Amino acid sequence: MYDIKGYYDAETVSEATALLAENPNLKLIAGGTDVLIKLHGGQLEGAELLGLRKIKSLEHIRVADDGTIVIGAMATFSTVFNNPILRELIPILTEAAISMGGPQIRNIATIGGNVCNGATSADSASSLFALNAQLKLQAKNGERLVPIREFYLGPGKVALNPGEILTEILIAPEDYKGFGGQYIKFSMREAMDIATLGVAVVCKVQSGNFAEVRIGLGVAGPTPLRCLEAEEYAKGKKISSETLAEIGKLAVKSAKARTSWRASKEYREHLVEELTQRALKIAVVNAGGAELV
Amino acid sequence: MAYTVVGQSVSRVDAVAKVTGKAKYTDDFSERDMLIGKVLHSPYAHAIVKSIDVSKAKALPGVEAVLTYKDLPEIRYATAMPGVIEAIATDEVSVAELKYGTAGHPFSLDSSHRDKEDRHILTQKARFVGDNIAAVVATDALIAAKALKLIEVEYEVLEALTSTEAALKEGAPLIHDDCERNILASGGYEIGNIEEAFKDSDHVIEGEYETSIVQHCHLENQVSHAYVDSDRRIVIMTSTQIPHIVRRIVAQSLGISWGRVRVIKPYVGGGFGNKQDVTIEPLNAAMSLAVGGRPVKLELSREEAMIDTRTRHAFKFKIKTGINQDGKINGIHISAVSNTGAYASHGHSIASSGGGKFRYLYPTKALKYDPITVYTNLPVAGAMRGYGTPQIFFAFESHIEDIAKKLNMDPIEIRKKNLVEVGFVEPLSKNKIMSCAIRECIDKGRELIKWDAKKALYKKQSGDKRRGLGMACFSYASGTYPVALELAGVRIVMNQDGSVQLQLGATEIGQGSDTVFAQMVAEILGLPMYMVHVISTQDTDITPFDTGSYASRQTYVTGMAVEKAALEIKQKVLGFCHSMTDTPAHLLDLKDQWIVFKESGEKVQALEVVAMQSYYDRVHAQPITSDVSNNARINAIPFGVTFAEVEVDIKTGKIKILEIYNVHDSGKIVNPLLAEGQVHGGVSMAIGYALSEQLLFDEATGKPLNNNLLDYKLPTIMDTPKIGAAFVEKEDPTGPFGVKSLGEPPIVSPAPAIRNAVLDATNVAFNRIPMTPQRVFEKLKEAGTI
Numbered sequence A: 001m002y003d004i005k006g007y008y009d010a011e012t013v014s015e016a017t018a019l020l021a022e023n024p025n026l027k028l029i030a031g032g033t034d035v036l037i038k039l040h041g042g043q044l045e046g047a048e049l050l051g052l053r054k055i056k057s058l059e060h061i062r063v064a065d066d067g068t069i070v071i072g073a074m075a076t077f078s079t080v081f082n083n084p085i086l087r088e089l090i091p092i093l094t095e096a097a098i099s100m101g102g103p104q105i106r107n108i109a110t111i112g113g114n115v116c117n118g119a120t121s122a123d124s125a126s127s128l129f130a131l132n133a134q135l136k137l138q139a140k141n142g143e144r145l146v147p148i149r150e151f152y153l154g155p156g157k158v159a160l161n162p163g164e165i166l167t168e169i170l171i172a173p174e175d176y177k178g179f180g181g182q183y184i185k186f187s188m189r190e191a192m193d194i195a196t197l198g199v200a201v202v203c204k205v206q207s208g209n210f211a212e213v214r215i216g217l218g219v220a221g222p223t224p225l226r227c228l229e230a231e232e233y234a235k236g237k238k239i240s241s242e243t244l245a246e247i248g249k250l251a252v253k254s255a256k257a258r259t260s261w262r263a264s265k266e267y268r269e270h271l272v273e274e275l276t277q278r279a280l281k282i283a284v285v286n287a288g289g290a291e292l293v
Numbered sequence B: 001m002a003y004t005v006v007g008q009s010v011s012r013v014d015a016v017a018k019v020t021g022k023a024k025y026t027d028d029f030s031e032r033d034m035l036i037g038k039v040l041h042s043p044y045a046h047a048i049v050k051s052i053d054v055s056k057a058k059a060l061p062g063v064e065a066v067l068t069y070k071d072l073p074e075i076r077y078a079t080a081m082p083g084v085i086e087a088i089a090t091d092e093v094s095v096a097e098l099k100y101g102t103a104g105h106p107f108s109l110d111s112s113h114r115d116k117e118d119r120h121i122l123t124q125k126a127r128f129v130g131d132n133i134a135a136v137v138a139t140d141a142l143i144a145a146k147a148l149k150l151i152e153v154e155y156e157v158l159e160a161l162t163s164t165e166a167a168l169k170e171g172a173p174l175i176h177d178d179c180e181r182n183i184l185a186s187g188g189y190e191i192g193n194i195e196e197a198f199k200d201s202d203h204v205i206e207g208e209y210e211t212s213i214v215q216h217c218h219l220e221n222q223v224s225h226a227y228v229d230s231d232r233r234i235v236i237m238t239s240t241q242i243p244h245i246v247r248r249i250v251a252q253s254l255g256i257s258w259g260r261v262r263v264i265k266p267y268v269g270g271g272f273g274n275k276q277d278v279t280i281e282p283l284n285a286a287m288s289l290a291v292g293g294r295p296v297k298l299e300l301s302r303e304e305a306m307i308d309t310r311t312r313h314a315f316k317f318k319i320k321t322g323i324n325q326d327g328k329i330n331g332i333h334i335s336a337v338s339n340t341g342a343y344a345s346h347g348h349s350i351a352s353s354g355g356g357k358f359r360y361l362y363p364t365k366a367l368k369y370d371p372i373t374v375y376t377n378l379p380v381a382g383a384m385r386g387y388g389t390p391q392i393f394f395a396f397e398s399h400i401e402d403i404a405k406k407l408n409m410d411p412i413e414i415r416k417k418n419l420v421e422v423g424f425v426e427p428l429s430k431n432k433i434m435s436c437a438i439r440e441c442i443d444k445g446r447e448l449i450k451w452d453a454k455k456a457l458y459k460k461q462s463g464d465k466r467r468g469l470g471m472a473c474f475s476y477a478s479g480t481y482p483v484a485l486e487l488a489g490v491r492i493v494m495n496q497d498g499s500v501q502l503q504l505g506a507t508e509i510g511q512g513s514d515t516v517f518a519q520m521v522a523e524i525l526g527l528p529m530y531m532v533h534v535i536s537t538q539d540t541d542i543t544p545f546d547t548g549s550y551a552s553r554q555t556y557v558t559g560m561a562v563e564k565a566a567l568e569i570k571q572k573v574l575g576f577c578h579s580m581t582d583t584p585a586h587l588l589d590l591k592d593q594w595i596v597f598k599e600s601g602e603k604v605q606a607l608e609v610v611a612m613q614s615y616y617d618r619v620h621a622q623p624i625t626s627d628v629s630n631n632a633r634i635n636a637i638p639f640g641v642t643f644a645e646v647e648v649d650i651k652t653g654k655i656k657i658l659e660i661y662n663v664h665d666s667g668k669i670v671n672p673l674l675a676e677g678q679v680h681g682g683v684s685m686a687i688g689y690a691l692s693e694q695l696l697f698d699e700a701t702g703k704p705l706n707n708n709l710l711d712y713k714l715p716t717i718m719d720t721p722k723i724g725a726a727f728v729e730k731e732d733p734t735g736p737f738g739v740k741s742l743g744e745p746p747i748v749s750p751a752p753a754i755r756n757a758v759l760d761a762t763n764v765a766f767n768r769i770p771m772t773p774q775r776v777f778e779k780l781k782e783a784g785t786i
């Protein structure tokens, strides 16, 4: 039995933002796979829920005329995984999508809920960080775009203002075209598990050198993060085991790992170093580079 | 012997009911106006309730009753329901003071053999985080949950003893006042003279091994409902393995006579030993009594069930083995510390039983076992599939591998040199090995995994991913004889058409026992399976007495009673036919619903005709029934082996099982497909035990860290490799149809086999399970491999 006081449905975004503006106590619910867990655990009580599942316009995935990839916030992980456009253009997101939960969860959990829940372990987040995703936030009186790196404020805390709904996730052409990538979810189980570490990398290769590298990490700190020092270092470097080793070391510098009963700081950092290299090795090949042996 | 139904993979008798959702579990049953009960759990591992104020909770609309350790008194018998429940306890003893034991063991007339009685329905002293301090009964679950938050408790917090070391240290506070030090029990056995055996040995080798606390994680959490019926008795429907024992223990916990309690067990969604214990039922009964006998449902959440039912005992072992140059073991000395948590439950029986079942595998001149079972402020450990054997075999099968490595011996040869032979009489139990195919099992497993070829292939590896092979053996038992009573009851009633109802005291809890019993009856009575109707529900008012499902006893022990009952029916049918046809019964047999001549197979009379006559013959009518009880004063020892191949990711510490085979000597296999299912389930549980599962607690406070299925790493199907199950079928002369047990055995040997494969791959010996990636990483780092 869930402690739910009220439930409202919206069929359009404007209806939803209007309802939100009217009643600031409303808690948005998309797939509910985080919200209901919180209700079950007692972190949410007497909830008044505003359901978004009837807003079909938020489920769309498309490429805009300028090449921007647009993912509706209500697209489920199954939809993301099965979408041919995303599979072709940004497979690091579809790989992240299939690594998430199990079939039942993927059929109902949304990518918007994943991002708005604010967890460092969100499987979509490291890929969206590496892809420089932008989030479109809609309120009754207007909308704004926020880069995903500015959206995550702390564990479970995101930059949603009262009254705002995430409507779309945008990835600009310059952020994905010509890149190859790889996502590695390191978890204790092969399904139904939270990542011990999520590593998403994209890179561009030019005559044996890294033209650009972007590394997004999940669970390496209180929020998903980017490894800017390692990325900076990689620019223009020859693709070699030595370069990868150095990138791995520098990635650890950006991580803010800590010891918890789930894993020690030392182990987490070791994984950052090792898995960043493993992911990059594959990303290089996906970007058209030669395989490192 | 050639059988027609026994030995066939017939479909489960409950398959259709289960897949169509027609099978009803406890939660599917409802009483009108059922109230909901919830429990207030202690947030402290060790604390005394100084004061408790329930006034606010009681005042909440919808709350029907609040119970505390002070407020479970006999008032309920005296005033609330005068004359309804007569307490056999005298006036001086209140229910609140009554202590009872919870373990699902048959009652013992000898009081020294009874389980320790150390539990109250609600306690004033919290002994683990989750202990039951108070309870509420309300009109719905939300109100009940709110009411719990309104109960104000003041605790005096005591030092939490979260390890056996802490519990045993000098001056540690006592968890139970009536125990000297925090030791529930100690004592094992000594066969031969261990010191002399060591003196006679070329090598004496020592090792230390450790296992962790894990949890059953049966699909269906503990759930029950209770009410007082029109006959003024307490009726409890509960998800249990042991209805007749629940009846006894609920009565004991309330101080009433046993016949005042009726327990009904519908379909059960798994137990694995956790439901071979009485957990929520006494409190549920008290809840109903507190509201004048109205129906109250008590259902644990997963988070509650993981800490407030039972767990598997964690063990620490020290082993010392004396062995000769040729590999022959002279003596083994095993010391063990078992962590039983806050209350006794099955307690020392786990250590004893593990040590008992171990004695059959490698008979030695001398064998000494010194276990102690220690109380700690952690959740209560009880029965769990394997009952002490996964622990001791993990330790010893790791140890013997270490010995082989040290002495540069082949791990298979060293075991074969020491394995038991048919005819061995185990000196303490006096159980005799009547069948033994462990050597054939080993040979089969070796072949299945291509041991020799792969061993050669993996000799020199240096990359990031390394492979290895390992194996481990086990012995078990079929039931508990001679330690405990092995009584089984069966009733068969033949219908007018020759079909039968089969009623058993033994409980189907998912393992498939109803199906194999039906197969036995079909075999003996010459019936097709669809004419054997198994009554799957146990009701202590109706069901023949049987102590329940545990100890891998059903097919062997209850099977004997089934055989006996079916043979009685057969005799009666043939006898009736004799009276109808003048053909002597001893010349007759049953086949395909006919009474036939035994020798020629010639048809004499259709079964249906005899059955009809047995109901309606104006002179001789006497419907054919049997109602038997069988006391199995014998045991059969099953054996088996696991072969595993792993790949270790040296850099991340992740272990992947590439191939795994369990080969069992469980005598005749009644239903190969169901048997395979048992093996798959057991091996997958063991894989979690070896690699990922462990209940974790904050060391200082004893608070559970991962009592949910996200953080407790039960393997999913994606983590489970293809599991190979194979059998070497040698019929055991003692069992019905030559069977030996198979329920628990599959979980015993995979963990050490996996550990030995990891040793083979990495050259590093992991003496503690689970071998989680971080532990593997740390240990490989320590060893300089990374």
Ligand SMILES: Cc1cc2nc3c(=O)[nH]c(=O)nc-3n(C[C@H](O)[C@H](O)[C@H](O)COP(=O)(O)OP(=O)(O)OC[C@H]3O[C@@H](n4cnc5c(N)ncnc54)[C@H](O)[C@@H]3O)c2cc1C
Binding pocket: A027, A028, A029, A030, A031, A032, A033, A034, A035, A036, A037, A052, A073, A074, A099, A100, A101, A102, A105, A108, A109, A110, A111, A112, A113, A114, A115, A116, A117, A121, A122, A123, A124, A160, A164, A165, A166, A167, A192, A193, A194, A195
């Ligand atoms: C069994 C199980 C397994 C799981 N496994 C994984 C896993 O492997 N990886 C992983 O990353 N997560 C996992 N999760 C967590 C969860 O499924 C994901 O975070 C999921 O993406 C949440 O999406 P949802 O649509 O269910 O969100 P909801 O629960 O509906 O909402 C989550 C949060 O986002 C807010 N929200 C939702 N939509 C919007 C919107 N459009 N605008 C603004 N705010 C919004 C809600 O108010 C709420 O705070 C798992 C959960 C379960 C129960």
